[in-house]
Amino acid sequence: xxxxxxxxxxxxxxxxxxxxxxxxxxxxxxxxxxxxxxxxxxxxxxxxxxxxxxxxxxxxxxxxxxxxxxxxxxxxxxxxxxxxxxxxxxxxxxxxxxxxxxxxxxxxxxxxxxxxxxxxxxxxxxxxxxxxxxxxxxxxxxxxxxxxxxxxxxxxxxxxxxxxx
Amino acid sequence: xxxxxxxxxxxxxxxxxxxxxxxxxxxxxxxxxxxxxxxxxxxxxxxxxxxxxxxxxxxxxxxxxxxxxxxxxxxxxxxxxxxxxxxxxxxxxxxxxxxxxxxxxxxxxxxxxxxxxxxxxxxxxxxxxxxxxxxxxxxxxxxxxxxxxxxxxxxxxxxxxxxxxxxxxxxxxxxxxxxxxxxxxxxxxxxxxxxxxxxxxxxxxxxxxxxxxxxxxxxxxxxxxxxxxxxxxxxxxxxxxxxxxxxxxxxxxxxxxxxxxxxxxxxxxxxxxxxxxxxxxxxxxxxxxxxxxxxxxxxxxxxxxxxxxxxxxxxxxxxxxxxxxx
Numbered sequence: 001x002x003x004x005x006x007x008x009x010x011x012x013x014x015x016x017x018x019x020x021x022x023x024x025x026x027x028x029x030x031x032x033x034x035x036x037x038x039x040x041x042x043x044x045x046x047x048x049x050x051x052x053x054x055x056x057x058x059x060x061x062x063x064x065x066x067x068x069x070x071x072x073x074x075x076x077x078x079x080x081x082x083x084x085x086x087x088x089x090x091x092x093x094x095x096x097x098x099x100x101x102x103x104x105x106x107x108x109x110x111x112x113x114x115x116x117x118x119x120x121x122x123x124x125x126x127x128x129x130x131x132x133x134x135x136x137x138x139x140x141x142x143x144x145x146x147x148x149x150x151x152x153x154x155x156x157x158x159x160x161x162x163x164x165x
Numbered sequence: 166x167x168x169x170x171x172x173x174x175x176x177x178x179x180x181x182x183x184x185x186x187x188x189x190x191x192x193x194x195x196x197x198x199x200x201x202x203x204x205x206x207x208x209x210x211x212x213x214x215x216x217x218x219x220x221x222x223x224x225x226x227x228x229x230x231x232x233x234x235x236x237x238x239x240x241x242x243x244x245x246x247x248x249x250x251x252x253x254x255x256x257x258x259x260x261x262x263x264x265x266x267x268x269x270x271x272x273x274x275x276x277x278x279x280x281x282x283x284x285x286x287x288x289x290x291x292x293x294x295x296x297x298x299x300x301x302x303x304x305x306x307x308x309x310x311x312x313x314x315x316x317x318x319x320x321x322x323x324x325x326x327x328x329x330x331x332x333x334x335x336x337x338x339x340x341x342x343x344x345x346x347x348x349x350x351x352x353x354x355x356x357x358x359x360x361x362x363x364x365x366x367x368x369x370x371x372x373x374x375x376x377x378x379x380x381x382x383x384x385x386x387x388x389x390x391x392x393x394x395x396x397x398x399x400x401x402x403x404x405x406x407x408x409x410x411x412x413x414x415x416x417x418x419x420x421x422x423x424x425x426x427x428x429x430x431x432x433x434x435x436x437x438x439x440x441x442x443x444x445x446x447x448x449x450x451x452x453x454x455x456x457x458x459x460x461x462x463x464x465x466x467x468x469x470x471x472x473x474x475x476x477x478x479x480x481x482x483x484x485x486x487x488x489x490x491x
Contacts, residue, residue, distance in 0.1 A: 010229050018221040032225045039229050061280065093171065094208035101215035108215075122179075123209075124216035129180055137283055139402045144176075144183065145415045151175055154212075 004049045006042045013055065014039075016125055017063050023120045024067040026109060034066045041066070056127060057134035064117050064135065071113070095158050107157035115150035122147060167191065169198045178205045278322045283395055285315045290399050290440050294472070296479040305483045312484075319388070319433055320345055326384040331376045344368045348433060362431040389429050396440040397422045403441065404454075408465045414458060421457035425450045439480070441473040 017038050022031040041062050042049070052058045095104065108116055114136070121132045133143035169191060177184045177192070192199050289311050297304055324341060327333060333341065344365055351361040370378055400422055405415050427443050427450065444451045455466055 014221060014226065014229055018225065019218040022218045023216060028222075032222070032228075035221070035225060036229060065279070094175075094204045095211060097207045097211050099211065101211070101217075104212065104215035119212070120216060123212045124218070129183070137280070138398065139406070140183075141405050141415075142398065142402055144180070145405075145419075147179060148172070148175060149416070151179070151212075155208075 004052060004055055006039065006046050006049070009042050009049075009055060009059065010039050013059055016056070017059060019124055020060060020063050020120055021067055023105075023108070023124060024064070024113075024116060025070055030070050034063070034070050037066050037069075038063045054131060054134065056125070057131045060121055060125065060127070060131075060135040061137070068113065092155055092159050095155055099158060104154070104158060107154055107160075110157050111150065111153055114146065115153055118143070118147050119150050119154065167195055167198060169195075169201070174198075174202050174205045177202065178209050278318055278325065279391065282315065282318045282322065285311060285318060286395050286440065287399060289315065290403065293439050293476045293480050296476060296483070298479065300482075300486070305486070308480065308483055309487055316345075316349065322388070323381070323384055323433075326387075327373065327377050327380045330380040331374055333377070337372055337377075340372045341369065345433065359430060362433075365431065365433070385431055388433075389431070393426060393428055396443075397426055399440040400426075400444070404466075404469065407469050408458070408462045410462065414462060417457040418454065421453045422450075425453040439477065442477060444470060445474055445477060 014035070018031060018035045021034040021038070022028065025031050025034060038059065042059070108119065111119070118132055118136065121127045121135060122129075127135070129140060129143055129147070132147070133140050136143060136146070138146065169188060173185070173188050177188045181189065192202055289308075292308050292311055296308065320342065323345075324333060324338060327341070347368070348361050348365040351364065369381055373381060397419075401415070401419060404410065404418060408414075410418065425447075427447060444454065451470060455463055458466055
């Protein structure tokens with residue numbers, strides 16, 4: 001198998017990493033900084049790239065940790081969201097297609113970080129569950145549970161906002 | 166089975182290959198459930214479209230992605246420019262006094278350390294389960310090697326974190342290592358973990374500067390949280406597999422663990438500690454976990470606790486033997 005190089009990774013996956021960071025950070029400048037940091041990490045760890053079998057989960061793991069760091073720097077939501085992670089909620093039926101995408105994205109922002117991460121990896125990056133599990137360092141079973149909960153919680157958040165209008 | 170639950174329909178939409186085949190069979194036969202399944206599919210389409218993002222700017226592409234076949238001189242120029250930028254960045258970081266003036270992202274080495282630590286924690290938990298009953302020198306050495314790797318990684322993490330705010334001098338680095346070694350020696354002697362933690366804190370305060378002390382406290386806070394999250398994730402995996410839990414049961418289990426799993430006082434793991442240990446040591450935690458489970462799983466959970474106790478005894482035996490031979 002051909003060994004991956006940092007150049008090849010940045011050429012192939014810049015768009016994926018940028019989209020992921022943008023969804024997680026909701027700010028273009030922060031997303032660009034985070035993106036740059038991800039590929040600097042790739043460069044620093046270029047001696048280990050030979051052992052990376054699947055680049056996407058590996059890159060997403062680095063991107064997620066980087067975004068977590070950026071959010072910590074912003075000193076906002078992290079702890080509150082972690083504490084809120086298992087608050088009671090009522091998912092209700094599926095989200096209606098009439099809802100606009102902007103409202104779904106707003107609802108996403110109110111979810112705990114790990115829910116956001118799995119949803120973005122699943123729906124935006126189109127990663128297989130096995131790959132998401134690898135990126136999140138979870139077993140397949142735990143990932144299935146997490147993804148399921150994330151969708152349920154997203155439904156709840158979209159509906160909460162819709163009802164509040 | 167009819168009507169299919171919302172959970173079942175979502176499970177089918179997220180991963181039909183992994184879902185219960187009965188759901189597929191039922192959907193083929195039942196028009197009402199099929200209609201509800203279509204609503205979930207439409208929701209999935211909406212979510213896929215809601216997560217699209219604009220393409221990266223040309224500026225970012227130029228900053229990161231290399232040009233396909235640029236002339237050699239331009240690459241040299243870019244490399245030189247990059248070196249100058251990095252050098253200026255390092256200079257600014259080293260000379261800046263105000264925290265806000267610091268370079269924003271110096272944590273590059275942290276992600277790999279945390280990832281390695283997570284891997285070692287998982288390996289220790291897995292190794293515990295397979296320790297043989299009779300003494301086996303090779304297995305014991307491999308297990309102790311894992312524990313010492315964990316200790317080394319925690320120290321590396323701590324040094325990196327503390328140095329980020331104000332670089333450690335050579336003497337400070339040595340003193341920090343000595344303090345951590347002393348902390349572990351105290352634990353080897355089975356003294357109180359709380360006393361050992363307080364002792365380490367006091368000692369560290371005597372040779373770090375105020376900024377480094379703040380960084381050390383922040384490291385401890387974050388390390389404790391990280392360790393707790395890692396432990397809970399190990400336990401979730403372990404229990405979900407051992408007890409063969411249904412989705413709804415796993416949910417209740419997570420709530421019980423996240424509300425009751427104890428927080429350590431310091432981000433340094435005691436040498437013979439492992440994620441499931443608090444289940445054995447802390448009756449209120451094991452009680453909360455047991456109560457969160459449906460009655461049909463409780464027998465399996467009690468068996469699991471028994472296995473943890475046995476594995477822990479074997480691990481302790483290995484650690485005690487090493488201590489005696491020192």
